[in-house]
Amino acid sequence: MSKKLLATALLPFAALAQDPSITNEEVTVVTANRVEQAISDVLAPVTVITRDDIELTQAQSVTDVFRMLPGVDVKVNGGRGQVASIFIRGANSNQALILIDGVAMLTANTGSPDFNQIPMNSIERIEFIRGPRAAVYGSEAIAGVINIITQSSSEPITTLSAGFGSDASYKTSLYSQLNLTDKTNLKVTAAYETTDGYNVNPSPANKGDEHGFESQNYSAMLKHQLSDSLSIFIQPRYYQNTVGYNKYPDKVGEAWIENIAFDGGITYSTDVLYSALKLTTTFEDKYDYLASEVDGRHSTSPAVREQQTANWLNQYTFFDAFTAALGFDWKDESYEKPGVNKEEKSNKAMFTTMSTNISSVTLEGSVRVDDNSQFGTHTTWGLAAGWKINPQWKLIASSGTSFKAPSLFQSYDSVYGNAGLKPEESISYDVGLESSLELITWAINAYYRDVDNLIHGPAPTYKYVNIDGNSIIKGAELEASFDLFTIQNQASIEYLDAEDASGNELQNRAKYKAKWQGTLTTGFVDWSLQYLYQGERKDYSTDLASYSLWNLSAVYYVIPDVKLAARIENLFDKEYETADGYPAPERGYYINASYEF
Numbered sequence: 207m208s209k210k211l212l213a214t215a216l217l218p219f220a221a222l223a224q225d226p227s228i229t230n231e232e233v234t235v236v237t238a239n240r241v242e243q244a245i246s247d248v249l250a251p252v253t254v255i256t257r258d259d260i261e262l263t264q265a266q267s268v269t270d271v272f273r274m275l276p277g278v279d280v281k282v283n284g285g286r287g288q289v290a291s292i293f294i295r296g297a298n299s300n301q302a303l304i305l306i307d308g309v310a311m312l313t314a315n316t317g318s319p320d321f322n323q324i325p326m327n328s329i330e331r332i333e334f335i336r337g338p339r340a341a342v343y344g345s346e347a348i349a350g351v352i353n354i355i356t357q358s359s360s361e362p363i364t365t366l367s368a369g370f371g372s373d374a375s376y377k378t379s380l381y382s383q384l385n386l387t388d389k390t391n392l393k394v395t396a397a398y399e400t401t402d403g404y405n406v407n408p409s410p411a412n413k414g415d416e417h418g419f420e421s422q423n424y425s426a427m428l429k430h431q432l433s434d435s436l437s438i439f440i441q442p443r444y445y446q447n448t449v450g451y452n453k454y455p456d457k458v459g460e461a462w463i464e465n466i467a468f469d470g471g472i473t474y475s476t477d478v479l480y481s482a483l484k485l486t487t488t489f490e491d492k493y494d495y496l497a498s499e500v501d502g503r504h505s506t507s508p509a510v511r512e513q514q515t516a517n518w519l520n521q522y523t524f525f526d527a528f529t530a531a532l533g534f535d536w537k538d539e540s541y542e543k544p545g546v547n548k549e550e551k552s553n554k555a556m557f558t559t560m561s562t563n564i565s566s567v568t569l570e571g572s573v574r575v576d577d578n579s580q581f582g583t584h585t586t587w588g589l590a591a592g593w594k595i596n597p598q599w600k601l602i603a604s605s606g607t608s609f610k611a612p613s614l615f616q617s618y619d620s621v622y623g624n625a626g627l628k629p630e631e632s633i634s635y636d637v638g639l640e641s642s643l644e645l646i647t648w649a650i651n652a653y654y655r656d657v658d659n660l661i662h663g664p665a666p667t668y669k670y671v672n673i674d675g676n677s678i679i680k681g682a683e684l685e686a687s688f689d690l691f692t693i694q695n696q697a698s699i700e701y702l703d704a705e706d707a708s709g710n711e712l713q714n715r716a717k718y719k720a721k722w723q724g725t726l727t728t729g730f731v732d733w734s735l736q737y738l739y740q741g742e743r744k745d746y747s748t749d750l751a752s753y754s755l756w757n758l759s760a761v762y763y764v765i766p767d768v769k770l771a772a773r774i775e776n777l778f779d780k781e782y783e784t785a786d787g788y789p790a791p792e793r794g795y796y797i798n799a800s801y802e803f
Contacts, residue, residue: 237333237353239342239559239572240308241480241521241531247561248335249570249590249602251276251638251651251683255332257357262725262734264759264773264796266371268324268332268354274721274736276683276698277336277350279743281714284406284788286375286399287419287449290321295336295653296679296704296715297349298661301610301630303339305353309469310346310537312488312513313613323445323465325397325423327367327379330357336683337653338634340608341572341588344535344555348608348632349655356425358393359383369771369798372791373418375401377798389431398422406788407452415458417450435476441469450497458497465490480521488513509543528562541614549618552579553611568592576609580617581629584609600640608632612661616670622663624670632657646688655679660706662713665746675707690724697722714784716741716752732761745786753782771798 238248245252253275265271269290273280279293291299304311304319311319332354339347364382379397386392403418427441445465453459471484490511493503514537521531535555542548557574572588588606595601610630617623638651660677663670681702688695700719704712718741726733736757743750756777762770772795779793 235333235335236308236355237305237351238335238339239531239561239570240519240533241529243529247563247568249568249592249604250339250636251336251649251685253334253336255334257330260326260329261769261771261800262732262759262761263723263736263757264761264771264798265326266773266775266796267326268321268329270775271332272321272352273738274723275334276685276721277681277700279715279719279740281745281784282788282790283451283785284417285373285403285419285791286401287322287403287421287447288406288417288451288788291714292321293715294349295655295681296702296712297655300613301346301348301608303343303346303351305351307356307469308353309484309486309515309517310343312465312467312490312511312539313346320463320465322419322421322447322449323423323463324354325379325395325445327365327381327397328356328395328425329354331355336651337604337636338588338606338608338632338655340610341574341586341606342557342559344553344557344574344576344586345608345610348610348630348634348657357381357383357395361385363802365800365802367798367800369796371773371796372794373401373403375399375796391429393425393427393429395425396423403450404791405452408789409452409455411456412452412458415452417452417458419447419449421445421447436472436474438472439470443467443469453496460495460497460502462493462495462503463490464492478523481519483518484516486513486515507544509541510548511539511541513537513539527564529560531559533557539614541618543619545620546618549614550579551611551614553577566594568594570604572606578611578629581611584629584631598642602636602638602640604636606634608634610661612670616661622667622669627661627670628659628672630657630659630661630672646686648684648686650682650684652682653680662706673706673708677704677706677712679704679712692726694725695722711744713744713746716743718752730763732763734759740782740784745783748786750783750786753780755780755782767802769800769802771800772796 233245234242235245235252236242238250255271269280269282272278272292277295282288282290292302293299294302313319334352336350339351343351362383362385366380368378370376377399381395383391383393400420401418403416405415406417423445425443427439429439431437448460448462451459467488469486471482473482491508493506493508495503495506499505516536519533523529538552540548540550553576555574555576559572561570570590574586576584586607586609590604592600592602612627617625617627632655634655636653638649640649657677659672661670661672683698683700685698698721702715702717704715706712720739722737724735738755741752757775758777759773764770775794782790784790
């Protein structure tokens with residue numbers, strides 16, 4: 207029944223323990239160095255989540271997926287649709303680069319993307335690269351890169367789905383790919399979701415309030431093959447949501463967000479040369495108002511964010527053993543809201559990467575020069591080496607520098623902004639040992655990162671400031687993938703020590719984490735059971751308690767093209783918080799049906 211259970215790749219360089227017929231020489235990723243390469247050639251820890259994995263776990267949002275990734279902490283201000291932040295290997299939430307089809311999500315507001323804008327029905331796979339990639343991607347890629355790749359099929363296919371669940375939630379979606387001609391295809395997606403929610407920030411003053419969520423999104427992509435080696439595409443996207451929240455002390459506020467994006471590009475590809483040019487433009491309006499306002503969002507003025515990007519990447523392969531790439535990036539962004547003048551910044555960059563295989567050794571280097579309109583020119587670099595000791599064992603080591611400019615919100619917001627902020631700069635070191643044995647595939651990775659001028663917003667004003675000196679973040683991750691009888695298992699245990707230059711523990715990072723997922727097929731049903739342990743962590747002055755969370759899901763194949771799926775979230779109804787004062791959802795039930803033709 208299951209096409210491929212669990213992650214396609216938990217560990218780099220290692221064959222999949224749950225499917226020995228698939229090796230990491232066969233599985234490829236496009237995120238590590240912005241070009242397609244085998245996982246076995248990537249000199250960093252890699253996790254790939256497939257469409258099958260998402261359907262099996264019935265994850266309701268991308269944050270449900272992220273929280274199970276190794277090295278990741280997730281903070282959500284309550285339930286569905288609320289503000290969410292992710293922390294990769296102890297880094298700030300704006301020190302991880304989030305991409306959709308290789309293009310950075312809009313982050314001009316707080317420096318973190320709005321994860322609610324990612325429709326689950328359109329995701330084909332998620333590639334997660336841990337470790338610094340700033341020399342390849344630039345500013346945000348200090349701790350890692352998450353690339354959300356949308357669905358694409360060489361064959362015509364249409365999928366319809368509908369579901370309902372706790373808190374009066376309901377969702378429906380459409381995905382369709384059509385071959386208009388033998389050289390032209392059209393992809394269309396649409397999704398709608400709504401929930402009444404619950405009181406995400408309860409107090410005696412707002413007893414009985416509910417903070418719901420409603421969203422709709424649409425996209426279309428037209429792609430045409432001009433020749434065997436040349437293709438072009440254009441893709442518009444539209445997203446709109448409304449989310450309720452507690453507007454202190456006893457009012458229900460609403461945030462209305464509209465995001466419109468256009469992507470287009472041209473690609474030339476042969477056996478030895480790859481060249482791709484991609485252009486994007488994104489517009490976003492956000493209105494905050496009282497839900498009781500008669501005129502709703504029209505009672506106030508919006509915060510407006512805009513972003514335009516251009517990326518040109520060229521890769522050349524020599525003698526099948528040496529690969530070089532040269533790329534150019536440009537990004538222009540602006541931020542404006544009532545009471546704040548329109549602020550703009552731009553960044554131009556050139557980067558190059560080189561890699562080669564010499565017998566059992568793989569070497570990789572990258573250099574990037576950024577010219578930032580606010581902070582001038584900065585150069586970052588990355589070096590990595592991998593040694594395949596024998597077919598079962600591999601050792602990797604890497605180091606890289608990063609540069610992170612403050613976001614426009616951090617610099618210019620009328621309440622929290624600080625125009626005097628300096629850029630963050632860091633250097634990282636990583637080392638890992640991986641082994642693929644007959645009964646188990648495992649890896650251990652350790653990292654050390656030194657960050658200068660770390661930006662944070664301390665209580666009680668929450669105004670952004672730099673922390674003078676060097677903040678040190680270090681940790682280790684142990685991962686394993688193995689079969690136990692008929693159950694396929696993937697597990698990770700993580701340790702993190704993250705302190706600022708004054709020795710204070712960084713917020714929202716657990717020192718200890720453990721994650722496990724087991725999958726099982728019985729007849730026409732695929733089962734998944736997830737376990738997450740999150741240790742104690744600080745949220746400003748509050749020590750949040752540790753918690754254990756279980757999720758159970760199942761997919762029943764009525765016929766090959768019709769599936770019924772169910773998920774019980776928070777199986778044992780654990781009371782816990784990932785943000786102080788914002789209780790996480792209670793036990794929830796979700797049912798979904800899909801038809802593919």
